């Protein structure tokens with residue numbers, strides 16, 4: 001597929017505005033109906049995760065079905081959109097077992113740690129350390145981090161600051177000889193060379209505890225403090241193994257999806273709170289004493305709200321930016337809101353980010369300067385969703401560029417992932433996503449400049 005596109009582009013068919021002279025081998029496309037193919041091999045590629053590589057490019061890992069069962073592959077893409085490792089990615093875990101749910105963290109020395117779930121009995125959470133050139137630095141069969149008869153899943157990774165890695169995972173708790181639906185969080189720390197320094201189980205659930213991990217993002221633990229104060233929860237930032245905040249919600253309320261940012265000491269979390277009356281709100285809570293006990297209510301009113309994302313800009317001037325979905329009369333809209341201190345957000349329920357009249361979803365956000373790049377899936381021109389982008393300023397306005405198309409290929413574009421990237425002194429973002437235009441799902445990418453344009457293919 002990639003070769004076909006390159007051949008067609010040389011022939012001036014896919015990049016007619018550039019001509020063959022201007023293309024000069026740069027990988028980025030400036031055509032939102034074309035974009036840049038990253039993985040286009042047989043079978044579906046999905047569950048993509050991305051992290052910055054420290055050189056303005058990105059490491060990627062995903063689940064790959066090219067051999068008929070779920071495997072883990074990885075790739076490195078540089079700031080010019082070139083794949084640095086083997087075409088279509090390097091195999092990381094390709095056993096007959098199901099390998100799924102990859103997570104990534106850069107090691108700070110040019111390489112990357114990858115961790116994933118496996119159905120293998122001797123390792124439900126498995127890890128590997130890849131070098132800057134994609135070679136395995138740990139044993140070729142990978143390292144089993146956690147195994148047991150009860151469930152071990154939902155792994156996450158953090159760099160430990162000394163070149164090693166901390167891996168956390170959810171761990172089913174065994175009570176009276178039987179696996180239960182009560183979970184602990186397990187941790188293991190490894191050196192860069194793969195030597196295990198320690199493994200721990202912490203945060204035992206309380207007797208009335210509700211123990212959950214966030215579905216996405218850093219591990220988060222929520223539990224009741226005591227039977228007498230069942231509506232008081234402690235929120236632990238498990239990556240730092242520290243108490244993030246306490247929050248009180250109405251009796252009968254439950255937490256939905258939660259996101260946390262780890263810019264200590266001002267770490268914050270946003271939550272969906274399902275209230276007894278059926279209303280679903282978004283609330284923001286952090287360490288600042290100025291926050292009320294129940295957190296700042298970000299959304300109000302008759303519509304339900306979900307899928308919060310959060311990024312801190314500057315607490316004193318620009319506050320915290322939150323994006324979320326508003327479910328409005330059968331249509332889902334993407335909104336952005338700004339919270340400064342404990343001030344009630346204005347306007348109620350934020351500003352629209354998109355401009356269409358159909359569903360918006362799968363939003364991701366990355367901070368830059370006084371605002372944030374936002375990318376989402378938009379169905380306004382097609383039920384086979386397209387990707388759009390915008391920039392939300394800290395002053396709650398869209399910047400001088402509003403929404404723009406990123407990919408309007410004919411199939412469904414889904415689950416975008418973002419990294420900030422400076423290229424030719426321009427700080428923009430690289431968007432990666434799962435693309436359903438071909439016969440099976442592939443991975444594509446697009447660069448967006450700071451002024452909201454797709455870059456020319458020439459360099």
Ligand SMILES: [Ca+2]
Pocket residue numbers: 069070071072093094095096097098099
């Ligand atoms: Ca497999």
Ligand SMILES: [Ca+2]
Pocket residue numbers: 382384385386387407408409410411412413
């Ligand atoms: Ca599409």
Ligand SMILES: [Ca+2]
Pocket residue numbers: 039040041042043044045440441442
């Ligand atoms: Ca494919």
